[in-house]
Amino acid sequence: MHLFVLLPLLLLIVLQWMLPELMLTFSAAFPLLIYAMLGLTGLLAGLMRQWNWLYTLSLLASHYWVVQSALQQPLTNADTAAIAIVLPLAFTAVMLLLQLQNKPQLPTPRGISLLLLTVLVPIAILLLPLAGVLANAGLPAAFLQPVSTTLLFSWGQLWWMAVVAACWLGLLNFYAAGSQRWGQFGAWLAIMVFYLAIQQPHMSGWMTLAACFALLFSLASQMLQLAYIDELTQLPQRRALLSHLSRLGRRSALVMLDVDHFKKFNDTWGHDVGDQVLKLLGSVLGSERGVKAYRYGGEEFTLVFSHNNKDNLAEKLEQVRAAVADYPLVIRQQTRPKDSSEGKQQRGKDAGSKTVHITISLGCAIRQSGESTTALLKRADEALYSAKKAGRNQVAFAR
Numbered sequence: 001m002h003l004f005v006l007l008p009l010l011l012l013i014v015l016q017w018m019l020p021e022l023m024l025t026f027s028a029a030f031p032l033l034i035y036a037m038l039g040l041t042g043l044l045a046g047l048m049r050q051w052n053w054l055y056t057l058s059l060l061a062s063h064y065w066v067v068q069s070a071l072q073q074p075l076t077n078a079d080t081a082a083i084a085i086v087l088p089l090a091f092t093a094v095m096l097l098l099q100l101q102n103k104p105q106l107p108t109p110r111g112i113s114l115l116l117l118t119v120l121v122p123i124a125i126l127l128l129p130l131a132g133v134l135a136n137a138g139l140p141a142a143f144l145q146p147v148s149t150t151l152l153f154s155w156g157q158l159w160w161m162a163v164v165a166a167c168w169l170g171l172l173n174f175y176a177a178g179s180q181r182w183g184q185f186g187a188w189l190a191i192m193v194f195y196l197a198i199q200q201p202h203m204s205g206w207m208t209l210a211a212c213f214a215l216l217f218s219l220a221s222q223m224l225q226l227a228y229i230d231e232l233t234q235l236p237q238r239r240a241l242l243s244h245l246s247r248l249g250r251r252s253a254l255v256m257l258d259v260d261h262f263k264k265f266n267d268t269w270g271h272d273v274g275d276q277v278l279k280l281l282g283s284v285l286g287s288e289r290g291v292k293a294y295r296y297g298g299e300e301f302t303l304v305f306s307h308n309n310k311d312n313l314a315e316k317l318e319q320v321r322a323a324v325a326d327y328p329l330v331i332r333q334q335t336r337p338k339d340s341s342e343g344k345q346q347r348g349k350d351a352g353s354k355t356v357h358i359t360i361s362l363g364c365a366i367r368q369s370g371e372s373t374t375a376l377l378k379r380a381d382e383a384l385y386s387a388k389k390a391g392r393n394q395v396a397f398a399r
């Protein structure tokens, strides 16, 4: 869950409510402040080579411009009211397109077309005769009726926004979506809050700012992910380990572990299967309780314990070793059927799949008083070497 992308939205709502005068002072800098923030976020994304963020940013900028141009009159005006109904729908449609589609690279023709779409869709809403279309659409009166005299949004708007929000949240969780998709959800929600509180002064500016901050947060989270998380195993990698080691407690222990005969495994089953094994090992180690696992590099992993009880360590490491050694790895047949009839005959049968096991060796060093983390790492590495030398698939403790 990346619900932290909703923090700017919550913060701005609380500030609006508690310090309205202060917020009014800041809003004097609108709309320049909004365009400057959107531009700066875009610049930051560009500097980090995260061009995909530009699609959402350009949609936000275009949407804000349209709101400034067309939604500043009272909603009693039929044209304004029609835009207030259709614009959030169009905004949502483009946002969902950005979520569902694997975004093309920007300098390519597809990327440029998508960028143009994000800019042009909100503007197109201005050019359509929406009031007439809505009047003739025969929508039920209850659908368009305001929720109350103080809240001007309609029941229809409330329902479709709630349904989209619930489905979107469900999908983000189901697919364990990454930072960017959560940032887009946060940005969308902020803009929907604007429509729900459209009568409040400067709401479009504040909510566009909240949307911009949601994207900034998710961009920062993505950069942290890229810097600290290993893509294959999804474990934190060596840079994160070094940061952990710099604040390692006195009572701690470090374990270096490595897959046995992994070169032979790769040579036999191929590098891709080797990658799957590392991924699986990463998930086994990452789910162990009471220990922090890192991918040190290649087929080497590091475990950090924040206690130094040797008996507990020995028991835990033996458990880890046995869990890996007992795990059945099913390797599917490498050769594919030549045609579909051969494929059909093979389906349902165990068409050449094989179950293999891997083993790991582990070297553990318990931190000695005053010992530097470099020395600790070196001792854990030496213990690993001893475990390998003693026949592999075992735990060795450093002296």
Ligand SMILES: Nc1nc2c(ncn2[C@@H]2O[C@H](COP(=O)(O)OP(=O)(O)OP(=O)(O)O)[C@@H](O)[C@H]2O)c(=O)[nH]1
Pocket (backbone or CB within 6 Å): 258, 259, 260, 261, 262, 263, 264, 266, 270, 271, 272, 273, 274, 275, 278, 297, 298, 299, 388, 392
């Ligand atoms: N598939 C895959 N293989 C990797 C990766 N990183 C390192 N390796 C392989 O891991 C193997 C490590 O080989 P060695 O250091 O000789 O160790 P080993 O064969 O496991 O032998 P022992 O450690 O002595 O049991 C090399 O063949 C590397 O190519 C990776 O990300 N994916």
